Amino acid sequence: MLQIKNLNVHYGVIHALKDVNLTVNKGEIVTLIGANGAGKTTTLRTISGLNKATSGDIILEGTNITNLLAHQRVEMKVSQVPEGRRIFPEMSVLENLELGAFLRKDKNEIKKDIDHVYDLFPILGKRKKQTAGTLSGGEQQMLAMGRALMSRPKILLLDEPSMGLAPLLVREIFEIIKNINSTGTTILLVEQNARMALSIAHRAYVIETGSIVLSGTGEELSKSDEIQKAYLGGE
Template sequence: MLEIKNLNVHYGVIHALKDVSLTVNEGEIVTLIGANGAGKTTTLRTISGLNKATSGEIILEGKDITNLSAPQRVRMNVSQVPEGRRIFPDMSVLENLEMGAFLRKDKVIIKRDIEHVYELFPILGKRKKQLAGTLSGGEQQMLAMGRALMSKPKILLLDEPSMGLAPLLVREIFEIIKNINSEGVTILLVEQNARMALSIAHRAYVIETGSIAMTGTGEELINSDEIQKSYLGGE
């Protein structure tokens, strides 16, 4: 579904991504792990059109989207849940979900999809009239994911969904990610919690200082001595 070929990105003189190549097949959960500042978020932001590639290609379902704007990519069913959630705090839960569907015209199906989000995240249904800024961190993360789903993505880019959440909530969020994937949404996941991310990933990439250093199945990487030492606390 998604193919990145020799992607380079610069922030001024800083070479943030160096010839990054990766693929995400339809129906997969692919995770990207690495230390802070390794280039994980830059990779997602470049795929979604928020950062501009210096060189390289981004191919979505066989179409070159490297030079398309972020809104054009949303129309092609690419949706990102940003790091830090970025919900609209002064709007209600329901209004946030409606904003996720702003490019859609199918009002009846939008209504049905909102109900489906409430099935995935029951707490959002109970809080639908509440201002999003008054939700807990975990509820805001669920809202950010629900809002992204309202654009009917074929591929969902998730940036640090477990950040700042209690361990119990982290498990719940990862169960929901698996449920979303089982409904046919392809997922590219960036995550600091390497153990949880690898445990649900079909395949994974390790990024170090802007370059892909290692790749394999989630199981292969979680059992790798190198990964255990570097990312899993040596357990």
Template sequence: MLEIKNLDVYYGVIHALKDISIQVNEGEIVTLIGANGAGKTTTLRTISGLIKPKNGTILFNGENIKDINAQEIVKKGLSHVPEGRHVFSDMTVLENLELGAYLRRDKKNIKEDMAKVYSRFPILEKRLKQNAGTLSGGEQQMLAIGRALMSRPKLLLMDEPSMGLAPLLVKEIFSIIEDINKQGTTILLVEQNAHMALSIAHRAYVLETGTIVLKGTGKELAQSEEIKKAYLGG
């Protein structure tokens, strides 16, 4: 579904991503792990058209989307849940969800998808008229995921969904991610909690200073001594 080949990204003179290649097959959860500053967020932002790469190709369902703007990329079925949630805090929960479906015109299906979001996140239905800025961190994360799902993505990019959440909520968010995947959405996940990310990922890549240094199944990397030492506290 997604194939990144030989991607180079610069911030001014800083070479942020160095010739990286990543593949995400339909139906998979693929995770990118690595330390802060490794290039994980830059990778997602480049895929979704927020950053323009210097070299390389980004193929989404066989089409090169490298030079397409972010809005067109969403139309093609790729949605991004950004790091730090970025809900529209002065707008209600309902308005945030409606914005997720901004590019859609299929009103009947939008209504169905809204009902699905409510069944997945019952707390959001209770908070519909509340401003998003008044929600707790966990509720805002659920809203950010719900809003992204309202665009009916084929591929969902998720950046640090567990950041700043209590351990119990982290488990809940990861269980939701697995459920979204089982319902047919392919997921590319960036996550600092390497232990949780590898436990649900079909495959994983390790980024270090803009370079992919390891790849394998989630299970293989979770058992790798190198990974245990660097990211799993062992």
């Protein structure tokens, strides 16, 4: 589904990503874990076209998308749920969802997809006329995920979906991520909660200071002494 080859990204003189290689196969949940500032968000933003690659290739289903604009990548069914949710606070829940489908013309299908989002997140259906800024943090995260699904992505990029949420809500969000994946959406997940991320990931990569330093199945990495010490509280 997605192949990243020797990806380099610079912020001015800062070399943020260094020869990153990463693969996401169709139907997988792949997670990218690492400390703050390691390059996780930069990786996602470069895949979705918000950051420009200095060199390297981003290949989606055999097509090189490295130089496409962000909206062209959305047309190719790449969708990102940004860190911090970035919902439109003055608009209603329904209007936020409709904006997620702004490139689509199939009005009847859009209606079906809105109903599908309400099935996934029943609370959003109850709050559809409410302004998004008045929702709780967990509800805003659900809305950000629902909005991203409105473009019918083949691959969904999730940036820190559990950030700032109570433990009970974190579990709920991760169950929903598994549910979205089970309906056929491929997922690349960036997450600081390494334990939860590894528990649902088919495969995982560890990034440190812009370089991939480790990869394996979610289970393998969750059992690795190195990962236990660095990210799982040293059990």
